Amino acid sequence: MTIDFQDDANNPNEAVTLVTRFAQADAVAMFGAHSSPVALAQAEAVEAAGLPEFVFGASNAIDNPYQYQVNARDSEQIKNVLTFAEANDFHTVAFLTDTGAYGTAALEQLNTVIGESDLEIVGSETFEPTASNLTPQLVALQRQNPDFIAMFTFGTPYAAVVQGTAETGWDVPIIGNVAAGDIAVGEIAGEDADGLYYMSPFGSETDAAKELIDAWEAEYPDDELTFEGAIAYDSMSVLLRAITEGGPTREEVQAWLQDAVEVEGLASGTTAWDVASRAPIRAEDLTFRLWQAGETVEVDLG
Amino acid sequence: MIDIAYFTIIGLCIGCGYALVALGIATLFNGSGVLNFAQGDIIMIAALYVAVRTTSGENYLVAALEALAIVLVVCALIGLLFVKPAVSRHRDIDLIIIGTIGISTILANLANNVLGSETYSLRSPITDLAVQLGSFTISWDYFALVIAAAILFAGYLVVYKKTDIGLQMRAMSADVDAARYSGVQVAKLTVVGWLIAGFIGTFAGLLLGSVLLVSASMGVPLTISGFAAAMIGGLKNPWGAVLGGAIIGLAETFAAGYLGTAARQSIAPMIIIGVLLLLPRGILAARGARSRVV
Numbered sequence: 164m165t166i167d168f169q170d171d172a173n174n175p176n177e178a179v180t181l182v183t184r185f186a187q188a189d190a191v192a193m194f195g196a197h198s199s200p201v202a203l204a205q206a207e208a209v210e211a212a213g214l215p216e217f218v219f220g221a222s223n224a225i226d227n228p229y230q231y232q233v234n235a236r237d238s239e240q241i242k243n244v245l246t247f248a249e250a251n252d253f254h255t256v257a258f259l260t261d262t263g264a265y266g267t268a269a270l271e272q273l274n275t276v277i278g279e280s281d282l283e284i285v286g287s288e289t290f291e292p293t294a295s296n297l298t299p300q301l302v303a304l305q306r307q308n309p310d311f312i313a314m315f316t317f318g319t320p321y322a323a324v325v326q327g328t329a330e331t332g333w334d335v336p337i338i339g340n341v342a343a344g345d346i347a348v349g350e351i352a353g354e355d356a357d358g359l360y361y362m363s364p365f366g367s368e369t370d371a372a373k374e375l376i377d378a379w380e381a382e383y384p385d386d387e388l389t390f391e392g393a394i395a396y397d398s399m400s401v402l403l404r405a406i407t408e409g410g411p412t413r414e415e416v417q418a419w420l421q422d423a424v425e426v427e428g429l430a431s432g433t434t435a436w437d438v439a440s441r442a443p444i445r446a447e448d449l450t451f452r453l454w455q456a457g458e459t460v461e462v463d464l465g
Numbered sequence: 466m467i468d469i470a471y472f473t474i475i476g477l478c479i480g481c482g483y484a485l486v487a488l489g490i491a492t493l494f495n496g497s498g499v500l501n502f503a504q505g506d507i508i509m510i511a512a513l514y515v516a517v518r519t520t521s522g523e524n525y526l527v528a529a530l531e532a533l534a535i536v537l538v539v540c541a542l543i544g545l546l547f548v549k550p551a552v553s554r555h556r557d558i559d560l561i562i563i564g565t566i567g568i569s570t571i572l573a574n575l576a577n578n579v580l581g582s583e584t585y586s587l588r589s590p591i592t593d594l595a596v597q598l599g600s601f602t603i604s605w606d607y608f609a610l611v612i613a614a615a616i617l618f619a620g621y622l623v624v625y626k627k628t629d630i631g632l633q634m635r636a637m638s639a640d641v642d643a644a645r646y647s648g649v650q651v652a653k654l655t656v657v658g659w660l661i662a663g664f665i666g667t668f669a670g671l672l673l674g675s676v677l678l679v680s681a682s683m684g685v686p687l688t689i690s691g692f693a694a695a696m697i698g699g700l701k702n703p704w705g706a707v708l709g710g711a712i713i714g715l716a717e718t719f720a721a722g723y724l725g726t727a728a729r730q731s732i733a734p735m736i737i738i739g740v741l742l743l744l745p746r747g748i749l750a751a752r753g754a755r756s757r758v759v
Contacts (some may be wrong), residue, residue, distance in 0.1 A: 167563065172582060196748055262726055289726045293686070295677035298475065299721030319584040326586070331471075332600030337594050350520075351586040377702075 164406075173197065175204030186212035191413050192402050195230075196319055198221050202265040203303040206230060210371035215417045219391065221340065223267040225441070231420055233398045233431075235444035236362050237269050237315065240340050241276040243362050244313045247338050248282050253310035257286035259300060259324065260336075261316040266292065269315035277313070283308045290382035294320050297327040305333050317342035321359065322351035326456075329355045329413065336360065339434070342448075344390060349457045356454040364388035364444040365431045365453050366461065375430040390431070397429040401438060467599040472718045474598070478607035480714020481614040485669035486705035487698075488614075488621060494700045495625070496634040496658030498558055498641060499547070502565040502591045505688030506572035506661055509681065510537050516585035516679045525567025525590055533667045541665030543568055544656035568664055569684060577681040587674035606675035613672050614707075617665055621703060630657060632735065638701065676755030690717075693733040696740045712736075 167188060171178035174297040178201045185193050186208075192215045195203035201218030206227040209216045218225060221234045254392050260266035266289065272280060277284060286307035297320065304312065307354070314324060314337055321343045328335060328439065334357070343361035365388075367376060379388040401423065409419025423438040432448035453457045486504060493501045497568055508685050518528035560654040594605040625631040633654055636644040677683065694713045698705010713733060721729040 171609060174576070262730075290721075291726060291730060293682060294477075295683075299472065299718055303722050304472070306468075319680075322584070323678060330604075332602060351584060353586075358472075411512065419733050460541070 164184040171201060173194070173201060175201050179208045181410075182208040182212060182214065182216075186214050189413075190214065191406065192217065193386070194398055197391075198265060199225060199268070202230060203264055206296075210453050211355070213413055213417065215413070215420055217402070218306070219394065220265070221342075222265050222268045223272055224264070227419070228415065232441040233394050233401075233436075233443050234341060235362070235446070235449055237272045237340070237408075238276060238440060239442070239444065239446045240315075240362055240449065241269075241272055241313075243449050243451075244273075244277065244338060244448070245280050245282060247360065247451065247464065248311065251311070253282070253336075255285045255307075255309045256281045257304045257312050258288070258310035259297070259304070259312055259316070259416055260289055261292040261320060262288070262289045263292040264283065265270050265318075266316050273313060273315065290320060290323075292314075292316065292320065294323055297323045298330050298409045301327045301331050301333060305331065305335075309335070311336040311338065313337075314343070314396045316340075318345065319351060320346060321345070321348045322356065325352045325355045325359050334358075341390065342419065344377050344459055345387065349454060349459070353457055357456065359463070360450040361446060361452055361454075361459075363390050363459075363461075364449055365393040366433070366450040368429065369397040369433055393431050397431045397436070397443075400429060401426055401436070425435050467601065468722070469599055471601045471603070472722050473715065474603060475607060476611045476715035476718035477711055478714070480694075480711040481610045481707075481717065481757075482669060482709045482710070483675040483694045483713050484612050484710025485617060485665060485672070487695035487710055488618065488703060489669065490664040490688075490695045491700050491703055491706050492665060492690050493658045493662045494695075495638040496661070497547075497564065497655050498638060500562045500663060500692075500700075501568040502562070502688055502692055503543070503684075504662060504666060505578070506569045506684035507536060507540065507666035508673065508687055509679075509684035510539065510572060510576055510586060510669040511667040512679045512683070513580050513585070513635070513670075514672060516587040516674060519579050519588065520585060523706070525588075525652055529667075533619050533664070533669070536663045536667045536670075537660055539572070540659040540666075541656060544659030547659075548652040548655055549722050554632060564736075565738030569746045571685055571689070573681055580681065582681060584678050584680040587671075587679050589675045592675060600626070604676070606672070610672045610676065613668055614710075617668060618703060618707065620663075621665070624661070627704065628652075634658065672715065685727075688735075693736045693740075695703075696737055738747060 169181050171181055176336040183207050195216040195218055195222040196205055197219045197223035202218045202225050203219040209229045210227055216230050217231050218230045219234050221235050221237050286304045286309055288303055290297055290300055312335055321339055338360040341362055345361055349356050376388055405419040407414045409415045421439055426436040426438055429436055434448055436443035449464050451464055453462045490501055493499050514532040516527045520526050524583055591605040595602045633649045636649055637654055690713055692711030695706050697709030699710055713749045716732045717729050720732055
């Protein structure tokens with residue numbers, strides 16, 4: 164198997180161009196967009212090319228039949244916001260979401276899922292995806308006095324928000340989505356990130372996870388295995404099964420993936436992956452983690 | 466009440482940063498008639514370079530000096546690029562202005578490829594020094610913006626009003642052909658204008674980089690805010706940049722805190738449009754000053 168690595172620089176236009184490049188190179192599948200806005204931009208192109216794409220983006224707005232989400236969808240992550248609130252006996256929540264395609268779709272899901280629960284939504288603020296300073300939004304939320312903040316975005320705004328809480332002196336629990344575990348958050352914010360909770364689709368409780376961690380440590384002793392790495396490994400495992408069991412053409416891979424509702428033995432999550440329904444990682448598969456002294460640790464909410 | 470005091474201080478301090486961006490734009494405009502759409506990216510290069518170097522362990526001051534050298538070389542090269550059209554008796558200033566948009570794109574792409582696409586938090590030697598205002602902690606990085614802006618403005622005014630270079634810049638700003646016939650070396654002054662803009666841009670990058678997250682994509686938003694600040698007071702009046710920066714900084718901070726992100730994002734573009742329509746010479750334009758009309 165030949166693998167062609169290209170960088171879309173998280174740029175939707177570049178990412179669509181790469182779909183054409185891979186399609187013309189007779190690729191059987193594509194491991195694609197890390198962010199939801201880029202995945203949404205690629206949807207028409209992958210469908211036109213008949214090219215199955217494994218997508219890391221978590222937005223529920225992704226619904227193209229050729230795009231298979233391999234991360235926990237927002238709706239699943241938001242269920243765990245409720246779990247987080249229940250475990251801590253929190254009754255009020257405020258939202259922080261970005262104004263981009265991802266944040267807008269996530270806010271809709273937050274309002275829907277949490278709006279139907281007993282948790283009271285007392286505030287909601289937005290920010291540009293490239294925001295550097297979130298202290299005005301934090302001060303606005305502080306006036307509503309929520310028990311905790313649920314923040315759904317990706318990238319560096321998580322660093323900006325923890326720097327903002329340090330600056331405003333507001334000791335409020337914040338829970339982010341899986342993207343809050345990005346190593347850049349710790350690198351940028353340092354110890355300011357301490358206390359930021361997030362969810363991870365990769366734990367160490369299953370045999371497959373333990374096996375992958377051991378293999379990774381033997382091969383790359385100086386680099387920690389990230390959840391993105393684990394999911395990428397699992398996605399490749401799924402593709403290899405599709406090729407082995409379905410066939411080596413694009414159409415055969417797509418046909419196999421359309422029926423892949425119970426793929427077992429993967430390292431991410433704790434249950435079988437339902438690739439076809441875009442539900443490989445469910446709420447109960449996610450573990451809670453916490454930033455501490457620039458590192459992340461798994462936490463048991465009890 | 467403390468919220469309002471906090472927003473006022475932060476807004477004014479960030480406004481001083483915008484004023485520095487505006488000063489860089491106004492400097493080049495007054496020195497060569499060029500509206501520089503690459504000023505935000507010049508600032509970005511300084512901030513990103515120092516952030517990358519200090520993250521890898523280099524001393525802040527050494528990295529800052531290296532950044533200054535790099536920015537001055539880049540600005541000298543850009544200035545030389547514009548020398549020929551500047552000395553041409555048939556120069557089309559609009560084409561040169563559009564050229565600065567191209568320079569902006571090139572600088573952003575170069576920075577992305579050479580310095581990387583990661584985002585950084587630039588920690589200066591005074592980042593950990595802070596003033597307490599109720600529960601709020603305000604780093605001295607914010608106050609450094611005000612102090613440095615004041616010093617740079619004073620220096621700029623001395624150069625602009627009291628030196629021969631400043632006199633030549635003012636002459637060229639008023640009429641390039643008349644300045645040329647009066648003995649002004651247009652080519653040399655064009656390069657000098659870019660170097661001064663680069664010098665101011667480096668300090669703006671170091672100071673703004675300490676209070677904003679730093680990445681290769683930070684240039685364009687800074688340019689927009691800088692233009693809005695410069696236009697409020699009038700591009701020909703350096704004090705206008707101070708007033709404009711303060712207005713933009715306060716308006717953006719209060720809008721984000723009380724009106725929401727959509728309002729905050731609209732502030733700078735709305736001010737640019739409003740000034741263009743209602744006060745094309747700016748609030749502080751000199752009496753009798755003429756607007757450039759087409």
